[in-house]
Amino acid sequence: MSEYLESAVRLLREAPSGILRKGLGRNSALSFAQGAVGTICYFLVYRLLIAEAGTEVLGLWSLTVGIVAFGRLADVSGGAGLSRMVAIADHDSESAAVYIDTVTLATAILYTAIILVTLVPFSRMVVSSIEDKFHEIGQWLVIVTSISLFLNVMVSSQLSALDGLHRSDIRSIIQICGFLIFIVLSYALIPYIGVKGMALSQAAQFVLVLVLARIVLVAKIPGLGIVPMQFSRKAFLETMSYGIKLQVTSLAGLVFDPLSRIMINHFGGLSVLGIYDLAYKITAYTRMLIVSASMPLIPEFSRRYIHDQAAAKNLVNMVFPKFAALTALAFAMTCLCAPLVSYFVLSQISSIFIINVAVLSIGWYISTLGNVIQLYAQGAGMLRWNIAGQWAIAAGSVIFGYIAGKTGYGAYVAVGIAAAVAFGSVVGIIGNMRLYGLNVNLVPFTRSSLLSLAVFVGSLGFLCLVAWR
Numbered sequence: 001m002s003e004y005l006e007s008a009v010r011l012l013r014e015a016p017s018g019i020l021r022k023g024l025g026r027n028s029a030l031s032f033a034q035g036a037v038g039t040i041c042y043f044l045v046y047r048l049l050i051a052e053a054g055t056e057v058l059g060l061w062s063l064t065v066g067i068v069a070f071g072r073l074a075d076v077s078g079g080a081g082l083s084r085m086v087a088i089a090d091h092d093s094e095s096a097a098v099y100i101d102t103v104t105l106a107t108a109i110l111y112t113a114i115i116l117v118t119l120v121p122f123s124r125m126v127v128s129s130i131e132d133k134f135h136e137i138g139q140w141l142v143i144v145t146s147i148s149l150f151l152n153v154m155v156s157s158q159l160s161a162l163d164g165l166h167r168s169d170i171r172s173i174i175q176i177c178g179f180l181i182f183i184v185l186s187y188a189l190i191p192y193i194g195v196k197g198m199a200l201s202q203a204a205q206f207v208l209v210l211v212l213a214r215i216v217l218v219a220k221i222p223g224l225g226i227v228p229m230q231f232s233r234k235a236f237l238e239t240m241s242y243g244i245k246l247q248v249t250s251l252a253g254l255v256f257d258p259l260s261r262i263m264i265n266h267f268g269g270l271s272v273l274g275i276y277d278l279a280y281k282i283t284a285y286t287r288m289l290i291v292s293a294s295m296p297l298i299p300e301f302s303r304r305y306i307h308d309q310a311a312a313k314n315l316v317n318m319v320f321p322k323f324a325a326l327t328a329l330a331f332a333m334t335c336l337c338a339p340l341v342s343y344f345v346l347s348q349i350s351s352i353f354i355i356n357v358a359v360l361s362i363g364w365y366i367s368t369l370g371n372v373i374q375l376y377a378q379g380a381g382m383l384r385w386n387i388a389g390q391w392a393i394a395a396g397s398v399i400f401g402y403i404a405g406k407t408g409y410g411a412y413v414a415v416g417i418a419a420a421v422a423f424g425s426v427v428g429i430i431g432n433m434r435l436y437g438l439n440v441n442l443v444p445f446t447r448s449s450l451l452s453l454a455v456f457v458g459s460l461g462f463l464c465l466v467a468w469r
Contacts, residue, residue, distance in 0.1 A: 034172035034175045034292055045190070051347075055270075056134075060195070061198065064138060067258055069258055071122070100157075106231075106236055106240070111149070162217065167216075181205050182201050185197070185201035260397055264276050264414070267413055286331055290327050290368050294372060301379025302379040317440060320441075320444065321448075323372050324442075325451075325452040335463050358463040364418075369429070369442065370425055373433060373440065374386050390428070397420040400420045
């Protein structure tokens with residue numbers, strides 16, 4: 001096996017530079033393509049799972065993944081911020097290798113401990129939230145999704161390092177390969193073992209991406225081996241310090257998502273949760289498309305902020321109108337396609353699904369609109385308003401979601417969640433603009449931006465008409 005890995009590394013090192021050419025535009029385009037492929041793959045797999053097992057099993061999957069995600073609350077490894085550390089190291093391969101190996105080892109040790117500690121309590125949480133007939137499969141899913149969690153965070157650290165090398169294009173190609181493996185294995189296994197096949201396929205996806213990402217890193221960074229062997233106390237403390245800042249920001253999101261699913265399951269049951277999860281995925285993945293396309297901006301913001309803050313602000317003003325137009329257009333397409341997605345996946349045009357898509361699209365649109373400003377703050381390293389905005393979302397989702405759920409109709413929890421997302425995002429956007437002195441028009445008066453916004457508003461009206469009928 002090691003011989004094959006070494007051969008792959010050698011081929012990548014000898015590859016002509018034109019084959020894997022760098023460039024912010026190429027990185028963004030392939031990041032967008034990666035998000036699009038991932039979205040299509042997940043919806044095809046969801047459609048198969050619903051056809052084979054029903055929306056209740058999809059709801060069980062959603063609940064289990066949400067509860068297991070609580071394990072990320074204890075993550076202080078700094079893996080998510082590895083792109084910044086590698087970007088700052090610039091052409092110092094030795095420093096980059098030390099950062100990568102240190103974070104990789106720290107992440108592996110930390111998550112092994114987290115899984116061992118949380119496996120039993122998470123299993124009990126899932127079992128106590130579902131009917132008796134789902135207990136056995138629920139316990140099995142907790143075990144497999146916990147392993148997938150470990151694999152996923154390991155993958156995230158390696159992919160983050162690729163972003164730091166300004167090779168988000170390669171990262172995207174690797175993830176596309178992973179998505180293709182996921183859908184092929186899912187269609188091979190789900191008809192025979194149901195949701196277990198989906199869980200195993202996702203684990204296999206993460207293994208493949210982890211191996212490929214590590215091979216590329218070894219090829220691009222001299223001194224880095226297939227197996228991480230270097231550990232620096234200084235690098236660990238530095239990455240952990242930045243990781244704690246990121247984690248305080250992420251904690252809110254890690255609380256928001258599971259609590260939202262638990263509330264919907266409480267007020268509406270597994271079937272409503274399954275439909276909500278489908279609507280959440282189609283809107284959150286639309287946001288992910290835009291976010292993926294903008295992620296290569298982080299190392300660029302970091303570099304410009306250190307050397308020339310005026311240039312960093314100019315970059316914000318240059319890219320914001322383009323991403324604003326893209327955001328409005330993307331959510332407009334999501335809304336217009338929602339009835340077709342409902343019929344394709346659920347075999348009916350579900351009013352619950354349509355309402356969820358409409359309200360979540362509004363919330364995520366406002367959130368995505370401020371993404372470039374949030375990435376600027378992340379690149380600069382001062383995250384206080386990113387943190388404040390995320391915690392406003394988490395707190396608002398509990399308050400607004402509970403109020404909406406008390407109406408007696410579980411599907412309305414999505415309205416409260418969307419309101420919380422919009423409220424928290426506005427808090428973060430305004431705070432960051434004031435902190436950094438950014439002069440950004442949140443509604444750019446360009447022809448493309450205004451036209452895209454008009455199309456988005458019209459698509460929301462179309463969804464309201466479909467739901468009413």
